[in-house]
Amino acid sequence: MKKVIVYFSLFLFGYSLSAQSFDSSNIDKIDAVKEYRKELLKAKLSLSDKELAAFLPIYNEYQLDLRTAKRSFRRKWYTKDIDKLNPTEAKDYFNDALDLQQKEHDLLAKYGPKVAIAIGWSKAVRIKKVEREIKPLLLARANELKIEKKRKKGRNK
Numbered sequence: 001m002k003k004v005i006v007y008f009s010l011f012l013f014g015y016s017l018s019a020q021s022f023d024s025s026n027i028d029k030i031d032a033v034k035e036y037r038k039e040l041l042k043a044k045l046s047l048s049d050k051e052l053a054a055f056l057p058i059y060n061e062y063q064l065d066l067r068t069a070k071r072s073f074r075r076k077w078y079t080k081d082i083d084k085l086n087p088t089e090a091k092d093y094f095n096d097a098l099d100l101q102q103k104e105h106d107l108l109a110k111y112g113p114k115v116a117i118a119i120g121w122s123k124a125v126r127i128k129k130v131e132r133e134i135k136p137l138l139l140a141r142a143n144e145l146k147i148e149k150k151r152k153k154g155r156n157k
Contacts (some may be wrong), residue, residue, distance in 0.1 A: 029145040036141050037134065044130040045123050054118035059127075062111040069103040 041059075042052050073096055085093060116124040 026147050029142075029147045032145060033138060033142050033147070037138055040134040040137060041130065044133060045119065045126060047119060047123070051119045051123075055115060058111060058114045058118055062107060062115075065107050065111075066104065069100060069107070073097070073100045 038052070038056065041047065041055075045055075047055060076096065077093060080089065080093070082090075082093060112124060115127065
């Protein structure tokens with residue numbers, strides 16, 4: 001019995017190490033993309049080092065809250081084919097989409113003034129435009145670095 005417990009413990013320990021190595025193999029690459037994003041935001045918004053230091057924590061918090069709201073919506077509707085929704089499901093989807101847009105609006109209203117304090121309104125209003133400009137650049141950098149996307153259990157995609 002002791003041997004079984006020892007082997008099982010070693011198996012679990014080895015499994016946890018292999019799981020961590022998957023994540024750690026990407027950490028440097030992800031940090032490189034984050035640094036590149038920081039440089040792009042600084043250049044495209046013409047931010048000084050002081051403005052960048054004040055702006056990034058607010059912007060990162062906003063992005064995290066926005067991502068959470070979007071993931072919640074996607075998690076609920078990911079498995080559904082919107083072309084095949086029944087009328088009740090379609091109405092629920094519509095209401096959830098409106099709720100998501102309202103959350104996006106609320107987050108913008110919450111974080112917009114904070115960003116404006118850090119970098120000024122003239123730069124704050126350009127953020128969405130800059131995001132659209134840098135997104136393809138960030139995706140290209142991630143592809144260059146061959147960052148592996150985490151796979152969720154149970155998904156075939």
